[in-house]
Amino acid sequence: MASTLQSALEYVKNARVHLIGELRNLSVILEILHQQGVLIDEEVSKIKGEKDDYDRTRAILDSVTRKGEDACYKLLRIIYKTRRRTLERNPEVLFNSLVLNTEGTMSQSKVKSFKKKKSKMSRPKKLRTYIPENNPEISPTDLLKTDKSILLVGKPGIGKTALSHEILRLWSERDNKELDYMFYFDMRELTNIPPTMSLEDLLFTACSEPDERKDEVLQDIKSNSDNVTIILDGVTGLSLLVVKKLVDKDLLPDAKIIITCRPEDEEDLCPEDWLRVEVKGFSEETIMTYLSSALGENHRKVLSNVELLTLCHVPMYALMVAASFSSEDSLQPRTVTEIYINIVRFGLQMNSNKTRIRNLNQFIKTKRNGILSLAEAAFNATERKTVNLEELSCEDGCVLSFLKTLDVSTTCTKTVVKYAFLHYTLQEFFAALWLLKNPDKIREVFQQCLTEEKKHMKHLIPFMCQLLNEENPSLMSCLIPAEELKETSGWFFKEMIDTLFSKDKDTEHYVDILFFCQCLYESQSSDACISFLSKLNFHLDLCGENLDPYSCCAVAYVVTQSKGRKIRLNLQDVTVSELGMRQLFGCLENVQWYDSTCFVSYISYKVIY
The missing domain is CATH 1.10.533.10 (Death Domain, Fas)
Structure with a gap:
């Protein structure tokens, strides 16, 4: 092994x-x-x-x-x-309790028919054709045993990397006397790789080189590729030729390839005859079990906070909530960004040289330059679609506690140490911090979100929406003057809505309503919600969407902000969980019309989270 x-x-x-x-x-x-x-x-x-x-x-x-x-x-x-x-x-709860959903093999004929049907659809609507129709149980052990290549799809923090690490652990602990190989690549760590990189360089330079007889090992890998498993974690595209050839089975035709990706990157991959598995996160039962073991009696305070409970279906958020939860009567987070604010404050306090800090805000102000320096490195890395932080000038150990070290092989004999955030979403959070300190770049990022190359920058927007909220100054007031944030907030939401609603005369433009709702929920701004609803003529069309609990919470929030006018809400053929349905039922008094078939058909749905 x-x-x-x-x-x-x-x-x-x-x-x-x-x-x-x-x-x-x-x-x-x-x-x-x-x-x-x-x-x-x-x-x-x-x-x-x-x-x-x-x-x-x-x-x-x-x-x-x-x-x-x-x-x-x-x-x-x-x-x-x-x-x-x-x-x-x-420590096993994060992968053993994940809900995994599979629709089986994507056959070649099915892919072709999908492509034909999808060709006239806008990009996000195409992804809905992959929504599973059933919910068979599948475990990490099952994924390891199958001979099929696997596509693991899921939103940020949902557990894709944890699942791939668990597959790797199960493989390493097998009682298997036959020689086989497993390679794991964090794709965002692979930077500055030449386009002509060979399979040998990828496996033995970018990954791990055998102590001896390298040529024999490589030949064995090529000759017996059915004994090879390669995990490509965090794939955003197939621009690297050697990776594309692996996925297309041109280099190792019988190798098992496991890819993890976010939903928006799935269509660019579209592998044929692969097993597609959607990582759904925690079920409500698992949330309660996990929080009970982590927080004891205090877990009841989380369960009584519907918004916070909804967020905890994402394992990353559940972990962060448990780590930074306050048993005091202070306000607990309602939004994703507030969870990150809490974990940053918690991390700075835990990694300070002082056991207790009486005035944490004052302490954070002393770390302002280091935090903003780290935020700049985060933004630059996010633009490059990598986790490797370059030009990192901060040397403060307390600030750098959010990072991990990476040993990056540049040649067969040379390795350099680089730094990366503990999780990619934490990097995106810090990148959003830097943007608010440099608001002249925000409009440029809005435009980038409309391009294929830089569409990933949109994940910074929800963080910025909440960080501009004047009612939650626990972090931003320590880093950026209040008057600067207020000035940015004055134009930010109008610019965001106008830009992302802009239409190209030559192409059909799709308005991602769910993404807007998530941004507006993070903002907790009634005025921004009304402006958005006016653009849509107070008609929210979510037909055919796959609504996770957080999306339901966001939609319900936006609907309830329309006090003076009822909303037309189309929920026909949506896929929704029981926890999400509770959120939607709570906003129906603000709804003038909705397609009732979704509520009738919901009764026959199997709970998917």
Whole structure:
């Protein structure tokens, strides 16, 4: 077997922010580390002498990482074997409890018929033809066992990477004596790759090179490609020739390829005879189980907050809510952006040198230059569609705690260390911060969203919508003067609506109503909602849409803002969850007309989340 994930030392360093505060029963870990010769008596005594578990955990991680790869590997094995006693949360919940939905194989004839039917449709409407008609159960083990290549589709933070890592873990732990190979690539980490890169360079330079007999290994891979699995995580297109040839099965015809992508990138791939799996996130039952294990009795406060509960169907948001949840009576987040604001504030506090910070806002102001420098690097990387941060001038360890290190191979013998955010959505959040500090660039980004090459920049807009909200100054007031934000807010929403509604005379223009609703929900601005509804003549046509709980929450919010005029709402043939239906029912008093067939047919739907 061959594995190509990060080293144990890198893993411990990157997971440090999660391990600090989450490890418990430290005496168990210390005892085993001592028994295995990782720590000596003096080190154990010194660690036990720290004033609290927070400092003891930091001391353990510092000692182990100083000792290198072997010590880190032993620590990870100890944590894994004792996880029920030593971890606050069950680390397996993120992939074992994901709801996966598959419609089976995309046959060649079916793809051709789809293409013929879709040719006259606008881009987002084409994607609806892939919405599954049934909901068979499928597990990571099933995905590993199938011989078919797999397309994993899902929104940001829904668990695609966690699922692909779980497949890799299951493969590495199989009791299989036959030689086989699995390669994992984070596609956003692959930058500055020459267009002429060969298969050998991709596997052995960009990934991992065998210790010896490289030519024999490569020949075995080519001759027995049915023993090869390649995971391409975070694919946004097939511009890299060697990747396109892998997907088209020109290089390794019998290899199993697993691709993860966001929904908007799916059509560009459109692989034939692949198993398409939609990652749906957490079910309501799983949300309650996870939050109960993570927060104890405090989980009831989340369950009583319908907006927050709705957001938690996305595993990334559930994790962040649990990590930064406040048991006090302060306002809990309602929007995605507020969750990120909370986690940034929490991260800065946890990684400061002080155990307690009486005035966190004042502390954040002292980190202003470092945060904005990191935000600029995030924006530049997002524009380039990469996670590799270049020209990173910030050296503040507290600010850099949101990053992980990447060892990027430039040649067979040379590796350079680069930095990336812990999650790509966190990079997009910081990129939005930088845009609000540089509002002259915002109009340019609006225009970029209308282009095929830069359409991914639209994910920055919902973050900006909430960050401009004057009622939630807990982060922005520490970074950007209030008068500057107010001036930007004065034109931002009108410019956003006018630009994204603009029509090209030569092409059919599609208005992504769901995206607008999500932006407006993030903004929590009634005036912006009315302006948007006026553009649509107060008619929301969501016919055929696949509405996740967050989308339902956003649509319901926009509808309820129209106090003086009823909304015509078309929900014919929508796919919706039970949790989402509760949100939609709550806004019907503001609806003048809707297609009732969707509510009747809903009764026969199987709950999909």
